[in-house]
Amino acid sequence: MGRISSLLSLGTLDGPGIRYVVFMQGCPLRCACCHNPETHDINGGQEYTADEIVEKVVKYKEYFGEDGGITLSGGEPLLQAEFATEIFKKAKENGINTCLDTSGCILNESVKELLKYTDYCMLDIKYSTDELYQKYVGCGIDTPLEFLRYLHQNKIPTRIRQVIVPTINDTKADTDALYELIKDFEIDKVELLPFKKICQTKYDSMGIEFPFGSIPSANAKSTKILQDNINSKLKEKIL
Template structure:
């Protein structure tokens, strides 16, 4: 069995307690318009093209026998991802001497991933840290993460699932036995708006959130704060009320940032958001709403 990952971040201190290794699983059922990890959305390896490194030698164009790479008027190349066959050895990437083409997404076995995360076991022990599975959406690769979490627990490693919650309760329930903490996204309380901004409605997500707490699973709710999209007072107050009602205790606010924009360009995707990060003042106001409801709230 193999899982598809797109990054392993070691010494992470933002994805749960202590020093952690965060493994990013590739593939997600949502398509949030503010997504900071667009390379994590598709459940297949993808080619990233960095224009800044490209010297317009066109070796990649010649190497592609399927006509998937052409030359734009400005001299840069264009990868037609619908035609691209994802050749086994990626001759286009091999042909590029400038490292302007790079593959994102790697298949790994459980053993390979365990070897990688166990390198930092000492740090986990000394800091009460561990391993976090994030994404993309880890539960999209249910069988793989179930086995991986089992193996982590056998080794005494603290485990966290960072999830958007858009999965069946049946699957989630099977994984929970091997998880110490869930980081759970709530993006919008209004289902129509949720669908408009993420591509899916939120009924399953809200229902799973309640089920987690009904089953006494330690859960921290994470709310991305996206100015003009989900930061209106009514939405925040309704989320706070909902979390209080289902027994939530802790909320993390994740302020919108524009650090992922370059990745859109490298993937050939248009980035449509023209907003800035939320102000410190607006974040503090949002934080106050959660605190008023008796929820612990941190701005990450």
């Protein structure tokens, strides 16, 4: 049994292709930009068995095409690594591609077992310095970077994601620093996402403060300029 926050049957933003997205309950971090505060409490959500989840996913198999499949997101799926492993094992037995959407904040033996059944990983490198991690995530930068190295060593195709937050990590120097952290690894792509505040209502209804509530949403055009900058660096690296 594991705890699930919500299920999304045909997601297009959570990994390659069309995907069945399982938002798992529980997260050890407290990112100031978090869009899913309802997933934080490990005792919340609803209990499911791995079989119940995979039965639901299999019904959508015909929509997945070549690239799609199941994505485990959250919350933080690594917090329920053994349950996540059961889901991925069973998904793969049914010929379904598996994608993990994670902060990379835990790397123990259970997580390494989960990664044996992971076809694709979307790894958040939330900031490019340990100082920003400590201040706005609640952990150090070392484990996510160690996680990235482990993905590379095990040849798991990886997408790096970072939310661009105005005044915090929205300069070219910030994106250059991100590039420096990831340049030695095999990366499928880097996705920079503009900080949005649509989650404010979730914080309000939960009666908790949105830590970045006073920061304006990021401008999509400025984020695109940063995205172009890092894309051209990655392209130069390949050439």
